[in-house]
Amino acid sequence: MSKWMNYIIKEGSKENKLTKKQENILIAAVELISEKGYEKVSTAEIAKRAGVAEGTIFRKYKTKRDLLDAIFIPSFMRFVKPIVIKEFISTVLDKDYNTLESFIEVIVRDRYEFAKDETPLFRIIIQEIISQDYIKEEIKEMFLIDAYPVFTKLIKRLKDKNEIIDVDEITFFRIIITNVLGFLIPRFVLFPDLQWSDEKEINMTIKNIIKSLS
Amino acid sequence: MSKWMNYIIKEGSKENKLTKKQENILIAAVELISEKGYEKVSTAEIAKRAGVAEGTIFRKYKTKRDLLDAIFIPSFMRFVKPIVIKEFISTVLDKDYNTLESFIEVIVRDRYEFAKDETPLFRIIIQEIISQDYIKEEIKEMFLIDAYPVFTKLIKRLKDKNEIIDVDEITFFRIIITNVLGFLIPRFVLFPDLQWSDEKEINMTIKNIIKSLS
Amino acid sequence: MSKWMNYIIKEGSKENKLTKKQENILIAAVELISEKGYEKVSTAEIAKRAGVAEGTIFRKYKTKRDLLDAIFIPSFMRFVKPIVIKEFISTVLDKDYNTLESFIEVIVRDRYEFAKDETPLFRIIIQEIISQDYIKEEIKEMFLIDAYPVFTKLIKRLKDKNEIIDVDEITFFRIIITNVLGFLIPRFVLFPDLQWSDEKEINMTIKNIIKSLS
Amino acid sequence: MSKWMNYIIKEGSKENKLTKKQENILIAAVELISEKGYEKVSTAEIAKRAGVAEGTIFRKYKTKRDLLDAIFIPSFMRFVKPIVIKEFISTVLDKDYNTLESFIEVIVRDRYEFAKDETPLFRIIIQEIISQDYIKEEIKEMFLIDAYPVFTKLIKRLKDKNEIIDVDEITFFRIIITNVLGFLIPRFVLFPDLQWSDEKEINMTIKNIIKSLS
DNA sequence: GATGAATGAGCATTCATTCAT
DNA sequence: GATGAATGAATGCTCATTCAT
Structure with a gap:
């Protein structure tokens, strides 16, 4: 298991x-x-x-x-929350991951590991997000309550260091989400059978995010 | 309508x-x-x-x-075939779109226009590709029969001009598909309500494809 | 046709x-x-x-x-009536078919010819008689109104000639029907593909009827 | 019940x-x-x-x-198999039913008892045989596999005793089936309401079969 | 806690029949 | 007369859910 x-x-x-x-x-x-x-x-x-x-x-x-929720909700939380919750971001920022790149790398690699190790759960998450409109609302709410204030701090800090451009919180979030899912969905849901060079894709995803932000 | x-x-x-x-x-x-x-x-x-x-x-x-197919099949064809059919690619190559960039740009913008103007159809296409395994097989077959030989020529030509690295046909196809869907799925299916700078995203998608290929 | x-x-x-x-x-x-x-x-x-x-x-x-009736009713009439209607029986009796045997033979052979030449119609008749209870009522009524009085005369005549035993009209009718259908149903509806010696079967059917009556 | x-x-x-x-x-x-x-x-x-x-x-x-089959198949087996299975025929032959007449009598009376006691089931059997072509194939197959070899022995035995003429197995089978159904179908399916002298009909059926065989 | 027989609302599908053209 | 699109009641079947044991 x-x-x-x-x-x-x-x-x-x-x-x-x-x-x-x-x-x-x-x-x-x-x-x-x-x-x-x-x-x-x-x-x-x-x-x-x-x-x-x-x-x-x-x-x-x-x-x-209820059975689906018992599967979906904790999986989804595990997948999304780390981007979103205070503790995670604080930890990241306080550690040696003190640059934008290390921060993005942790996020991308963690998401990739999850999708790779728990592909069935990842597939269920994607299916649900596509078909259930209410989940999009939940994500929005979760973002506004949990992520928004932390992102404000984070962005300020990175901007002070001149590591990123002047982006608002939503754009910051969107750029990360888009790039991560833009890699993981084709990789694990749509065309898992194609030949993939995962390490190369991961690095490109990281670079694209950074480039979009800087 | x-x-x-x-x-x-x-x-x-x-x-x-x-x-x-x-x-x-x-x-x-x-x-x-x-x-x-x-x-x-x-x-x-x-x-x-x-x-x-x-x-x-x-x-x-x-x-x-049958009703779904009457909707899905022509939509899907319209979305995928232009990448795949001989006439399209020949046309592109014979025109002033003679560089990699113009070629990629046509593909990305066309796909974007479709997803934007026909979002409901695009959503149906994505739902189907995710849930129907047989469609993945059809795509594979369509690729091998129609696209493969044309891609061979195209790749050779672009390589001769030193515009791309030495990639095989599948990788070439995959890089385009991944980047296009990696943009359009979050944009139109998952989070259509976020603030998007479409022009910027389109350009970044084009650039990412080119960078991956060169 | x-x-x-x-x-x-x-x-x-x-x-x-x-x-x-x-x-x-x-x-x-x-x-x-x-x-x-x-x-x-x-x-x-x-x-x-x-x-x-x-x-x-x-x-x-x-x-x-209505469409079925347009097929069934005249077919059924053609199949049953000659046993039942005055004119037919009178004709038979007035001719040289003056013995029981010739009378029975005409009936059996006629029914056989019909089932052979119009097997589809015969199959429909049998299907209907089995599944439609009201048809049995119609047959009963038809028998009582049309056949009964004629049979009375016929039976008297044959008995006077010592050709048959003392049977009532219903029994007379039943013996004929049973033997004819007992041959034609297996022959044309149930097992048309078996090897049949039709001439032999016809003769046996005739003989059985006569034996039952005499 | x-x-x-x-x-x-x-x-x-x-x-x-x-x-x-x-x-x-x-x-x-x-x-x-x-x-x-x-x-x-x-x-x-x-x-x-x-x-x-x-x-x-x-x-x-x-x-x-499936529901119909759960009714039809065991009923049909009960009705047909005894004519067909080895054990039954052996038993019959080994007992004092050592003549053709006793053998035929057992078959006819058993079938009659079934149709009388289980008229609804018998009606269903007849309906099905008429309307379902595949059943005729099953009967044929069952006959060839189970009954044919036993009939071969039986016929030889009866012929040695000079009880029957030289008939092939199919004819032997057909004569029995035809006569039995030719009695039971009019009796229980088509015209159950007529006055019937069952004992007389049974005896006549038996005699007809014997006469056809001898 | 676990079972599995029973439920009944809901579903895709069929088809005799109608009727405007 | 003929057409065939449209109808809607009826059909066989599914399945999440309940509950007595």
């Missing part, structure tokens, strides 16, 4: 400890939804692959949607 | 002329599928928005999937 | 002359219903094979059932 | 025990299909008569056709 599958299970278990069966349900759901898409997978199918009765899913998750 | 909506309708009418009601069905289907995704839209919903009886849909389109 | 297909068309034409298209509809309907059964054939299918528009069928026949 | 309705339910229960509701579905289906024919009965109608929700039918039987 992957590191993050493990994390989701642990997360869920803060409130109610997950049984082995509940674990299997989550694993089966991630596999199937990632392969076929949320709408095309039936709860009966998930139950069958998980080796449990059809009703068992609904003991823990009131609805099918 | 948009230019390309119009095109789909005209296309269909080569064989069987579409009635006003059949037109309304297509328009309603594009709107709804683009908004909610193919799986989440019911034929009853499409019929209702189109102002027709549910049975009317099935007079023209044998299945719900 | 077979003799009896021709007859059905002529029959219908007593009131309204059938057009060529209406003829084609009848022909197509007989073929398809005989092959696939009434329920499994759609009016659209019949229209297509007949080379007419879907609506055309309903100009002549108000409902699909 | 009849003996064989009971058997169908038990049969099904070898693998999955049938619930009371599933039993009711089978009973309702047999009644309705026998009365109106498979095509004319809707699953909604069956569900209503069985007193269950429509979805309940499809929990056990994936399709409406």
Whole structure:
């Protein structure tokens, strides 16, 4: 089981400890939804692959949607939050990652590692962001509440060092997101079978972000 | 009605002329599928928005999937083929677009115009490519049959002029696709509401492609 | 076109002359219903094979059932009536077919010829008799009104000649029907592909009827 | 509930025990299909008569056709197999039924008992044989694999005793089938309401078969 | 907690029939 | 008379969800 599958299970278990069966349900759901898409997978199918009765899913998750959220939300958080939360950015800035480049590099590589190690979860995240409008609202809100003030500080600091141009917070965010997803979506969702030189792509993504900002 | 909506309708009418009601069905289907995704839209919903009886849909389109294909296939062709078909590339090369930059610029701007003018169709295309594995196969096949030989010539020519490095055809194709979609998907599908400087993004996309190739 | 297909068309034409298209509809309907059964054939299918528009069928026949009746009723009459109607029996009795055997032979051979020459119509008749309870009522009524009195006379006459035992009219009728259908249904509907010695079977059927009656 | 309705339910229960509701579905289906024919009965109608929700039918039987097969196949086997399987024929031959007449009598009376006790099932069998061509193929195959070799032995034996003429296996089979169905179809399917002297008909059927064979 | 039979609203699809042209 | 687009009720079937055991 992957590191993050493990994390989701642990997360869920803060409130109610997950049984082995509940674990299997989550694993089966991630596999199937990632392969076929949320709408095309039936709860009966998930139950069958998980080796449990059809009703068992609904003991823990009131609805099918709840089950998806139990997968999507922590995955999404893990993927997005580090860009967004105070602690992460402070840490980065306080450390030797004191330049723009080291900061961007950490972000890109971390996102890449996640998409690579947890491709099924990454696929689910992308599917959901595309099809669920409400998620875009959540992202916007999350950005405004959590990221905006931190970004203000960060931008000021980098600008003081003459490392970046005078950008507003939204543009700063957008440039990073666009470049990261612009690499990871074709790489892991659309054309995973093509020949990719990942290291080269990562470096180019980093450089593009920096160039856009400086 | 948009230019390309119009095109789909005209296309269909080569064989069987579409009635006003059949037109309304297509328009309603594009709107709804683009908004909610193919799986989440019911034929009853499409019929209702189109102002027709549910049975009317099935007079023209044998299945719900047929209806989607009648929208998807011509849109997809319009989006992808110009990169791929002989005539287009020959034309480009024979004209004053004789340098790499002019060639790339035409491709990027054309794709951008399509995604901008026909955003609902573009959203449908992306949804389908993500969820339908068989489409990836079709793209691969289309590439091998149509694009590969033309690309060979094009690459040779550009290399002779020292405009590009020594890349194989697949890499050439991949670099273009990745960069174009890496811009257009966040721009029109994921975060259409953010503030975008389209002209700047287009230029950066062009430059990134060129840089990757040279 | 077979003799009896021709007859059905002529029959219908007593009131309204059938057009060529209406003829084609009848022909197509007989073929398809005989092959696939009434329920499994759609009016659209019949229209297509007949080379007419879907609506055309309903100009002549108000409902699909009307169309079947236009085929079934005259076919059925042709098949059953001769046993039942006065004129036929009188004719038979007045001629040199003056013995039981000649009478039975005419009936059996006529029925056989019909089933052989008009197998599709015969199949439709059998299908209908099996599935439509109201037809059994019609047969009963037809028997009581038309056949009963004639049979009374016929039976008396044959009994006077000592050719038959003392049977009531219903039994007389039943013995004939059973034996004829007991041969023709397996022969033309159930197992038409087996090797059959028709002449031998016909003779045996005749003999069985006579034996049952004498 | 009849003996064989009971058997169908038990049969099904070898693998999955049938619930009371599933039993009711089978009973309702047999009644309705026998009365109106498979095509004319809707699953909604069956569900209503069985007193269950429509979805309940499809929990056990994936399709409406599966439901019919669950009724038809064991009924058909019960009706046909004894003529066809080794054990039955051996048993018959080894016992005191050592003459042709006793053999034929067992077959005819068994078939008659089935059609009498399970008339609805018998009606369904006949409907199906008439309308489903693939069943005729199955019968042919079953005959060739199971019955043919046993018939060869049986015929040889009877011929050695001078009880029958020199007939091939197919003819032997056909004569029995034709005569049995030629009695039972008019008796139980077409005109069940006529006055029948069953004992007399059975004897005549037996005699006809013997006469045809000797 | 777990089961799986049962539910019933919802779905895509069919098709006899209508009617404006 | 003929057409064929349009209809809408009905059909077989799916599936998330419930609940008695």
